[in-house]
Amino acid sequence: xxxxxxxxxxxGSIIALGAIGLTLVYGIIRFANFAHGDLMSAGAYxxxxxxxxxxxxxxxxxxxxxxxxxxxxxxxxFPISMVAVACVAIIFDRILYRKLRSKGSGAVIFAMSxxxxxxxxxxxxxxxxxxxxxxxxxxxxxxxxxxxxxxKIRPDQVLIVIIAFSLIIFLHLFLQSTKMGKAMRATADNxxxxxxxxxxxxxxxxxxxxxxxxxxxxxxxxxGIDVQLQPSMGWNFLIPLFAAAILGTIGNIYGALLGGLIIxxxxxxxxxxxxxxxxxxxxFIIMIxxxxxxxxxxxxxxxx
Numbered sequence: 001x002x003x004x005x006x007x008x009x010x011x012g013s014i015i016a017l018g019a020i021g022l023t024l025v026y027g028i029i030r031f032a033n034f035a036h037g038d039l040m041s042a043g044a045y046x047x048x049x050x051x052x053x054x055x056x057x058x059x060x061x062x063x064x065x066x067x068x069x070x071x072x073x074x075x076x077x078f079p080i081s082m083v084a085v086a087c088v089a090i091i092f093d094r095i096l097y098r099k100l101r102s103k104g105s106g107a108v109i110f111a112m113s114x115x116x117x118x119x120x121x122x123x124x125x126x127x128x129x130x131x132x133x134x135x136x137x138x139x140x141x142x143x144x145x146x147x148x149x150x151x152k153i154r155p156d157q158v159l160i161v162i163i164a165f166s167l168i169i170f171l172h173l174f175l176q177s178t179k180m181g182k183a184m185r186a187t188a189d190n191x192x193x194x195x196x197x198x199x200x201x202x203x204x205x206x207x208x209x210x211x212x213x214x215x216x217x218x219x220x221x222x223x224g225i226d227v228q229l230q231p232s233m234g235w236n237f238l239i240p241l242f243a244a245a246i247l248g249t250i251g252n253i254y255g256a257l258l259g260g261l262i263i264x265x266x267x268x269x270x271x272x273x274x275x276x277x278x279x280x281x282x283x284f285i286i287m288i289x290x291x292x293x294x295x296x297x298x299x300x301x302x303x304x
Contacts, residue, residue, distance in 0.1 A: 002149040004268045010157045012264020013164035017219035019244035019256040021212035027188045027251030028208045031110050035118035036216055041234030043085045043217025044224040045125050050077035051136055067155040070136050082214040089213030090206055092117050125231045134229040160222045167218055168257055239280050243287035249297030
């Protein structure tokens with residue numbers, strides 16, 4: 001059981017990254033983005049392209065990076081992928097969602113539009129990379145370290161947790177200490193008041209999509225490092241992402257972090273009693289229970 005809890009924290013940190021991006025977008029734009037999971041897939045595959053194609057073409061060797069299963073190229077691919085997916089998220093907003101906002105479209109129209117965007121991203125991945133499972137470094141041995149209580153964990157998984165929490169801390173500092181972060185928080189509290197106060201809300205929306213897309217990309221890459229890459233990986237994450245966001249109170253990034261960890265641990269611990277294929281059902285059940293018992297989540301309010 002301690003080992004499953006440890007693996008749950010690893011999975012939960014990945015879910016938290018995606019859920020924070022999802023809840024950040026909802027907190028400011030009031031938009032449940034069904035394409036967010038596929039932005040995670042896009043991030044993983046952009047990193048794959050950079051690692052296996054672009055940097056190979058440039059001539060940068062992919063030598064080993066310490067005890068990890070990936071090489072030095074990943075250190076370059078990681079930020080490039082985050083920026084690339086941030087741009088993709090912003091482009092979707094500028095081309096599609098902004099027009100819907102200007103027309104006063106309802107929540108159903110936004111949901112269907114984001115669903116269409118999700119299918120577009122997934123089809124592009126399928127066309128370019130195919131449907132097979134892929135790895136950043138095929139055939140690379142991934143030894144595990146022995147910890148107390150019989151826990152075996154790979155160096156990759158330790159690094160995943162460190163990177164995930166580092167990004168979350170960086171986002172916290174950005175929101176609390178920078179002028180843009182404070183403007184984002186004000187816009188999340190009341191967009192109309194922020195607009196009257198002189199805040200450029202369209203610029204805030206661009207930043208929101210960019211940050212959400214970058215965090216989604218990071219989560220997708222980390223999951224690809226931990227397990228493998230599949231075109232449907234982001235879609236399979238969608239229910240856990242929403243469950244984490246709802247559990248932690250939609251619009252609250254700290255709640256999304258806690259919700260992601262709870263969902264991740266619950267899913268992994270459930271494998272002691274259920275087949276791993278039922279893990280998404282566990283997240284779905286938790287989401288339903290929270291909606292019935294505490295519809296506003298464990299923090300009971302909204303904040304950026």
